[in-house]
Amino acid sequence: MEEYVFIPDHRSSGEQLVATLQAVVAIDTELDFLAAPAGGAWGALPVAVRPMAEEAMTRGLEILEVVPQSGVALVRTSIAGPAPAAVGGTFHPVVNYTMAVADVRVGRLRLTGSLGPSGAEFFSIALQSAGTNKPIGNAIATLGLKNGSQQLTAVSDSAGIVRFGLRAKAVMDAMLAIEPGFAGHWGYLQRKADLVSGSVIMLDPIDLAGSADSLRHLLPPGPAGSGRGVVVGVVDSGVGPHNHLTNVEGDDDSSIGHGTHVAGIIAGNGGNGYAGVAPGASIRSYRVFDDPATGIARNFEIHRAIEQAVDDGCHIINLSLKAEREASPSHDDRVLSQAIEDAAEQGVLVVAAAGNDFRRFVAFPARHRDAIAVSALGWEPGLPANAYDRWTVSSDRGDPDRDVFFATFSNEGHAPTRIDLIGPGAGVVSTVPGDQYAPMSGTSMACPAMTGAIARILSANPAVLTMPPTRARYQAMRQLAFASLRKHGFGAIREGGGMII
Template identity: 40%
Template structure:
């Protein structure tokens, strides 16, 4: 059976001379002019699927063919393709599996209304969990009367009832409910009230903390970005292999995740990001709202980020196994003066997920502040009781956030308001805003802080684009950290401020 492999130079990401370069050129030519034909490399048959000039090549071949290449001493490294899950895949996995046979189940009605007016809310997504470990429960969407019928196992309380937040409301979380009809009041969003990010990084101070004249550029490798009127996207590419021709140049968000991330970094307008007006380059590495991104797509995006003179790259993705090819790319990016910021992961595990665990990446955990969202909002389910903050009793470590010795810093990541795009299967309108939670939200906050610090230091911005430049920006970021008191395992050096 055929599998996908990356072929890389003997060292580094690119090669312009020697036997490895000669083979890479041949494979690149095959991709450009003979993409539908099988090729032969050192006596082994394979098909070229994608290629970067003088750099990595993605091929399809059998395991036996890959073994034959290695055994034959091909002057290239042969590394298997790795797929990193969609950034919101874990949230989807936490939802209960719906039963199609309702025999023996109890039907309850959940009614969702607006807290202030009592008006019914149509299109609200409701999840009822009877047993989270066994994924027992049901989910559905409210009708025009604000009602949804759910079917649950008898004899069990509702462990948790969640109404997912949208661009209108905060959502809701209720624990330990009786197996009976429920009425849930949802608090409307108020963009004029400071959420957790604007509490620590006030929008009114944005102009003083970020100097747009410096020209700082941040690359966002994600599900795409926009369109959204508050985002200044100055460039971008699609790095997904095999996209239809009409989508190959599109970095439009195929979900909402990348748009939310980008807004936290640099949105302008009513809900400013940390560095409003920063140049944003969007690299879409995910094919759609469900499928993961390959290591090849992420590597391509990192290489483009270097070529496009990005200063900082945000990776709100991860969760795959440590990967030699992506590790090589992360080191190469840092050697080109680019600081990479990545999320530690949302599995609530005592380790930092890859690629955040890589030594050339700043790994970001997440915390929240219980005073920055309504008491029974959906985010209430993300409150962890331990460890305790010694800085502010309202602060808590996010229940979903990974932790461990490799955590570098921590940032707000619970009930974070940011930009979302119109999405056909989600209740988000054009140029909307919505709350999301995750280390995916904490990482771009840190990327925005790094952009601010770099914008305030023209000498560093204009320094040679080498490892020393990236290291200097990282050290400047670490020097601006404030400890919360969670301990190093949870917060690293603390929260970067600017």
């Protein structure tokens, strides 16, 4: 069985055609019925849609779901081979998308319970919180042996003990990386470590009241009402619940944590330096990443979420996601393209992550002409000395501020793609499930930073915010987004116009 996404040629006729398909599929499909299409319920169909109905029957089409706003449908066919031709529309392949986060935190649930071997003879380390000495459980630890000969991964137990599948009393010149998940710590990275079995590794707790991360240094949180009146759609893994996300409606987080982190960057309302960019904005959550094991969403679900966000009155839609496998900078997924174009026609601005393919071209859908593509930078003093997220630091430094760097992972605007804006995306601290905070890195983080900045500007310009929902409002919002930018010396291919201030 093959699945496709059907896009009708015209919105109004498309709804009628899809409704007809649904009706026909529900009718008895015995061969004698097909042989006499002019009689019975067949004959009751409008003449204009009979070819579509006949095609549905002969191709064994099953309508799985329909987006009522656009008539776009997810269909299944029993006929193997290339995508079928269509009357009144076109069939497109199902395309998978992943979250545009560059570290492994959102994959931590896949390793839960993988505690490593038991027994004192195996090489082990202990993880503790600096200051309190409390053990840190359920953290992912990776040990890379000298010369890259072996890489071992295990998860800490409730006592903070990590046991690797290695019988040794010590390791020399090893790489040690600790990713603590949602435990409120920065994690740990040491590229050349000499360790004896039983070594205690201290992880720095997050303290934004004492030391800002790259987001709060480069784009300080707005006042409590900043962003008020602006509704932001977050199409992601769901959001919250979290005690510093009191301005959210819609789908809860699937436990992946990515959507909650994104929402906190936009509009978290925690105090003492923990607030988001526009804490007064409202968030509407649309969960498309449901499965923590795969971390994948299909284009149909994302299209449906965008259409629903437009219907729900969102002014901005945040897409911290990218096509899973993308070999060409000219790739165009018409399923998402139509949703983004429809959103622009109805006055809604889409902001999207450029992707984390280590300087490759901008990913889809960020490079769509109606989307704003965002790359990532960081601020090195915002990362503790042994923080896990220091792997994002590059030698590409800002001008005049040499503490600012272009993130190692961030994509660039190689032709025919382009970068529009750049935002803080390396070691950004934000809300995660369990009323916790954790750092993450990726254009997934830079994207909501710029989404929040646009919400803040839009809230301060009610004349634009209250315009009729047409492309004219979209254009006015886009102009506001580019009205006040700061360049960091990375050039247009990396930072586009710069960062909103």
